[in-house]
Amino acid sequence: MKEFTGSFLLGSAILLAILIFFCMIRAIKGPRFTDRVVAGNMISTMIIVILSILSVYLEEPFLVDVAIVYAMLSFITVVVLCRLVIVRRRVHEREEQEDGKR
Template identity: 55%
Template sequence: MTDLKNLALTASAVLLAVLILATLVRAVIGPRFTDRVIAVNMINTMAVAIIAILSVRLKQDFLVDVALVYALLSFLTVVVMTRLVLVRHWRKCRKTEPTDAKKEAAEHAE
């Protein structure tokens, strides 16, 4: 039974590693910045899953703590990246806003 369990854990870790590579391709190719953020988030989530699988496979409890800390760092990374996207969007909106106001003011002056 333990051989079957070890085989299943190893197979799932290998499958997740292959999926990480596929997601990495998406992160590089992704046409928009948000696609890249989501791909990086998925890579981090799968890495946490691999660490948890290794914890069970190697019977090392401390790896669960490592996975939890990595998950927290991953969450903070996504929050910071999302904040950067929002700030960039707000700045873009502010740049277009004054020109629209100037056009309206010019139209009302005529």
């Protein structure tokens, strides 16, 4: 691998690591649960990209497989969390309607 390409890949991975730090702050501080879910999804996506970059940089193709498995797990997690948000919202709306009838 050429020196410039290696430096570029490493720089990209470092930049993504810094961005992950800022997303973690949003995931912790996020005012709503949905903000935390979106921040968690962003973190997962950036980790997948870092794994792909490392796969090219280290010339280890198995890291792509790890990234694909991580992407599938991340997708399932987001779907489950979105389902949780929908169920919570429906329960909250039902409670508001019952309180309004009284």
